[in-house]
Amino acid sequence: MSVKIEVMRERCMGAGNCAEVSPDYFDQDSIDGTVVLLRSDVEPGDEHEVETAADVCPVAAILVKKTAASV
C-alpha cells in the first residue's frame, strides 16, 4: 500500500486548516496563502493525520489516494 496526496490548488481558499493539522505535509504560499504541498508521499503512520487534513479542508481541495504498492 502506498498513500499519496494530491491538491487542487485552484479550489483552495487559503483557510489554512491543512497547515494547521498537518504542517509536515502542507504549507501556504507566501503570496496568496493557497496550499503548498510539501511532499506527496505519506509516511506510514501519518495516514490518519493527512486524512484529517483532507477532511477539514472546507473546499475539498485535498485528495488522499491509497494505491496498492506496485511490484
Next chain:
Amino acid sequence: MTPTGQTEAPAIKRYPFTRTSPLAPAPEFDELRTNDPVTQVELWNGNRAWLATRYEDIRALLHNPNLSSDTMREGFPQANATAASFRGGQRVFARMDPPQHDEHRLMLTADFMVRHVRELRPYLDELIDNFLDDMQASEGPVDLVKVLAQPVPANIITRLLDLPPEDSEFFLERVNTWMSLEVEPAVSAQAGADSLAYFDRLITSRLESTADDLVSRLIRERLLTGQLSRAELQHMLGLILVGGFDTTANMIALGTLTFIQHPDQLQVLLDDPSLLPNAVEELLRYLTVAHHVAYRIAAGPIEIAGRSIREGDGVIAPLMAANYDPEVFPSPHTFDIQRDARGHLAFGYGVHQCLGQALARVELQAVFGKLFQRLPNIRLAVPENELRFKDSLIYGVVALPVTW
C-alpha cells in the same frame, strides 16, 4: 389521529428557534435532526425556508455551488427585520459567490495564513499579560468583557490595519450596535454607515502611503490598479473589522464562562496544558457563537436528504445544529476538551469558511493559556442567573463580572 381519520400535518415551525438554556442550542434542532432532518420553517416575514439539522447535510449544502450567499437575490432569508436591513446591501466577498468571491478573498489570504498569524503570539502574550496585570492590580470584581474579551481582538485589529489605538473604543461601540438584532433597523444601519465612513477617511489619508500595512498595500496594489473600487475596499475593511471583532470577543467571554461552569474540565486543562489547542476547538464547537450564520438562497436546484430544493428557495444550514450532531460528536451536549472536535463547523464550511480562523485560534489559545494559568480560581462575581445574553448576529454575554 383526528376524527376524520387523517393525521394532522405538524404545524410549520417558526425560525429562529428560542434557546431554553443560555449556552445550549434550541432543543428543536435535536428533535428535527431525528424526525425531519431537512424541513421547512417560517421566517419573521412569513416567508418559508428550508432548514437542515444534520452535520453531513449542512456540510454538503455549504459546499454546494448552487447555494448562494448573495443577499441581493430576491427572497434571501433573514433572521429578522434588523438582520434584513444590515445584510441587505452589503457588497463584500462574504456575500458574493465565486468567481468574484474568490478573487476578492485571495487578496487577503496571505495576511491571514497560519504561519504568518502565529508570529503574533509573542505580541499577544505580552498584551494579555498587561491586561491581566491591570486586572490583578484591582480588587475585583471586574467585567471580563470590558477588560479582556473585547480589548484583545480590538487591539489585534487595530494592529492589523495599523489604526490609532484610541479609535478602538469607537469601533467597539459601532460594531456592537451594527450587529445587534435587538436595536431598531435604522439604528443598526447608522452604526454601519459610521464605520464605513471611518474607512473612507482612512483610505483618503493613506492614498499616497508607501508603508507596508495591509490598508496601504491594498490601496497601492488593488485600489489604484483598478481591481477594487473604493466602495469595495471600504466594505472589505469593514468586513475584517466585523468578522474579527465580536466573534473573538464573545468566544473569550463565553469560553471563560464555560470553563467556570465546568471546573472538572478546567482541572484537566491545568493538569495538561498541551490540551489547550484541542480545548479551543471544543469551545468553538460547544459555543458555536456564529449562531445566525449560514443563511443562503438556492441559485439552482439542489437534492438533499430526499428533498428537492428549487432555485429561489431560502436555505438555512445552522452551524450550531451541525456541531451538535451526535453521529459526529457523541454526547454533543457534554463539554469535553479531550474529544476530537476538529471537524466542527464553527468557522463555517465551503468557500466562505472563516478567513480569520488561524488568527482566531492564535488569539484564543493565547488568552485561555494565560488566563487560567494566572487566575486558576476565577469565578463569577454574580449569580449565574443574573447574566444577560445578547441576541446579535454573533451570540454573546453582555457583561461577565468575575473575581479570582
